[in-house]
Structures are given as structure tokens and as C-alpha cells.
Amino acid sequence: MKNYLFLLASAVSIHAQDKIADVLATEGKLSTLSSILYNNPALSQLLDDKSYGQRTFLAPSDIAFAKYVSGANITSAESHPSQTQMEAMLAYHIMNGSFPASSLASPGGVAASTFLQDTQYTNLGPEGRSGNVVYASKYGSSGEAGAAGKLEVFGGVGGSAPIVRTDIQYGNGYVHVVDDLLPLPQTCTGSMGKLSLTSLLQALNRAALAQTIDTTPGVTCFAPTQEAFAALGNPEGKLSPAELSGALMLHTLGKAAYSPELKTGTSYPTLAKGQSIKVSREGGSLYVSGSGGGKAKVVRGNVIVKNGVMHVIDQVCTPHFCDK
Numbered sequence: 546m547k548n549y550l551f552l553l554a555s556a557v558s559i560h561a562q563d564k565i566a567d568v569l570a571t572e573g574k575l576s577t578l579s580s581i582l583y584n585n586p587a588l589s590q591l592l593d594d595k596s597y598g599q600r601t602f603l604a605p606s607d608i609a610f611a612k613y614v615s616g617a618n619i620t621s622a623e624s625h626p627s628q629t630q631m632e633a634m635l636a637y638h639i640m641n642g643s644f645p646a647s648s649l650a651s652p653g654g655v656a657a658s659t660f661l662q663d664t665q666y667t668n669l670g671p672e673g674r675s676g677n678v679v680y681a682s683k684y685g686s687s688g689e690a691g692a693a694g695k696l697e698v699f700g701g702v703g704g705s706a707p708i709v710r711t712d713i714q715y716g717n718g719y720v721h722v723v724d725d726l727l728p729l730p731q732t733c734t735g736s737m738g739k740l741s742l743t744s745l746l747q748a749l750n751r752a753a754l755a756q757t758i759d760t761t762p763g764v765t766c767f768a769p770t771q772e773a774f775a776a777l778g779n780p781e782g783k784l785s786p787a788e789l790s791g792a793l794m795l796h797t798l799g800k801a802a803y804s805p806e807l808k809t810g811t812s813y814p815t816l817a818k819g820q821s822i823k824v825s826r827e828g829g830s831l832y833v834s835g836s837g838g839g840k841a842k843v844v845r846g847n848v849i850v851k852n853g854v855m856h857v858i859d860q861v862c863t864p865h866f867c868d869k
């Protein structure tokens with residue numbers, strides 16, 4: 546037993562010295578990634594350079610690249626039309642810090658900064674994180690599901706990737722293999738479009754807030770579903786721009802608050818003057834409500850956007866609704 550443990554320990558430590566290419570070569574089903582890194586020394590360097598501290602690489606499998614290639618209608622991932630886009634995509638898969646699978650799998654999940662600093666995809670402001678964020682959870686997109694499911698990572702436009710192999714060590718930290726590529730974060734309104742939140746988009750456009758929501762560094766947007774607008778008789782087509790503006794500001798926080806940062810029982814000031822929303826958790830869900838009651842449930846949490854995060858909710862919080 547003692548000998549076995551010794552062998553195991555030395556095997557791990559040898560592996561832990563390795564460069565990313567050597568480690569990927571010993572694992573199966575990562576050949577597309579290996580060839581992309583081979584042809585892109587800047588990316589290998591992001592992973593191998595000793596001066597960037599501990600990292601956790603979400604390594605896309607051959608399956609992940611095959612799905613990406615067919616979805617993007619390109620001939621191969623290696624001949625991706627834009628090298629900079631591939632670099633941004635893989636930088637988004639490098640988490641800044643050491644995250645063994647056990648830490649990602651804890652209830653509530655983890656919002657981790659990545660190496661994606663490209664300003665086309667990251668605008669979190671001087672007080673925000675320098676790299677955009679991925680959210681990992683074994684308890685669904687807002688980390689609250691009653692029972693543990695599969696360990697997944699959530700990225701841009703509501704995309705997620707299952708972690709299928711965990712805790713492979715390399716010289717600068719951990720590698721976890723994922724079977725999908727995480728989509729890069731887009732603007733708020735771009736993400737709403739991809740998620741078919743058209744009533745919300747119409748409301749933002751009528752209130753002339755789309756640009757503000759897309760360009761303010763560091764925001765949290767609580768985005769009501771189509772059904773939520775329909776249940777109120779589609780006010781986005783009826784209310785005045787000023788009324789809409791007030792209602793939409795009530796759905797927006799002036800900082801990026803991923804679900805682990807939304808503390809139960811805490812009220813957060815919104816961009817609507819003097820109005821805050823309160824966070825609660827019960828029955829396997831995350832809720833937000835106004836001072837007077839009425840609760841909106843987060844039905845899709847942690848959609849990562851360029852300038853923060855969006856949580857999709859099942860009710861519109863009008864000031865009236867929230868104060869009643």
C-alpha cells in the first residue's frame with residue numbers, strides 16, 4: 546500500500562511538471578486542440594508561461610470542436626477563419642486560478658475569471674475583473690437545483706459545456722475536458738436576441754436604453770421572458786418610453802453580480818432611483834423581489850455578457866408590482 550501510494554504521488558508530481566502539449570498528448574480525444582495549440586504558440590504560452598500563476602484549463606475535446614465546426618458551418622477548427630477569434634475562444638477556456646473539480650462542484654457554483662481580456666468581449670470596468678467570467682455549477686445555471694446534476698460550465702449567450710473528465714494535472718494547474726465550446730460573451734442585447742427575448746428588446750429600444758445597457762461597464766440585467774411580458778398584456782408596446790425606462794432600470798444593477806455574489810436576504814440598489822431588489826432562495830430556485838413582495842424566479846441564471854451578467858426571470862418587476 547505504501548509503495549503504491551508512493552508511486553501514485555510521484556506519477557502525479559511528474560505529470561504536474563509537464564507542458565500542456567505533453568499532457569494533452571497522453572490523453573485521448575484531444576487531437577484537434579493539440580493541433581490548434583501546436584500551430585498557435587501564443588496560446589500554448591498562455592497555458593505554459595510560469596509567470597501567470599495557477600490556471601485551470603477547460604480543454605475542449607474533439608467532440609466539442611466537431612460540434613462547433615458543424616454549428617459554425619466552417620470546414621475545420623484548425624482553419625478557423627479568424628485566428629484572433631480562436632485565440633479569444635480558447636483564452637475564455639482558461640480560468641484564472643486553481644479549481645479542482647471538487648471546488649467547482651460545491652453547491653451554489655463558482656464564478657471564475659478567465660484569461661479573456663479582449664475588449665471586444667470584456668468590459669467589466671476598472672473595478673471589475675480584468676478577464677471575463679465563466680460560471681461552473683453542478684446544480685444548474687443558478688446553482689440552486691435541489692439535487693446534484695452534471696458538472697457544467699456556463700458562458701456566453703446561454704451556452705454551457707459539460708465537464709466530462711476532471712483533474713488532469715499539468716505544470717500550471719488543472720485541466721478539465723469539456724464536450725462543448727463555450728460561446729464567447731456578447732452584448733446584453735445581442736444575447737437577448739439569441740435567447741429570443743424579443744419583448745424585452747422592444748422595451749429597451751422604445752425606452753432608448755439598448756445602448757446604455759450594452760456599453761455600461763459592469764451590469765447585472767434581470768431579463769423577463771416573453772411569457773412574463775405576455776402575462777402583463779405586453780406593456781412594452783403600450784407604456785410611454787419614460788415609464789418603460791423606469792421599469793427597465795428596476796431590472797438592472799450597476800455591477801456584475803453572478804449568482805454566487807447575490808446573497809440571500811440582501812437588497813441590492815438598482816439603477817431605478819431609490820429602488821432595490823431583494824434576493825431570496827427557496828425550493829431549489831433563486832428569486833428576486835421588490836420591497837413590497839411579488840417574486841420573480843430566475844429560470845436561467847448566469848448568462849455571461851460582455852459587460853456583466855444576465856439572469857432570465859419569469860416575471861416583470863414593475864415598480865407597482867414590486868411595491869405592492
Ligand SMILES: *[C@@H]1O[C@H](CO)[C@@H](O)[C@H](O)[C@H]1NC(C)=O
Pocket residue numbers: 618
Ligand atoms: C454553409 O457554408 C456554405 C459555403 O460557404 C454556404 O453555401 C451555405 O449556405 C452555408 N450554410 C448555412 C446554413 O449557413
Ligand SMILES: *[C@@H]1O[C@H](CO)[C@@H](O)[C@H](O)[C@H]1NC(C)=O
Pocket residue numbers: 641658659660675676
Ligand atoms: C489573474 O488573477 C491575478 C490575481 O487576481 C491577477 O493579478 C491577474 O492579472 C489575473 N490574470 C488575468 C490574465 O486576468
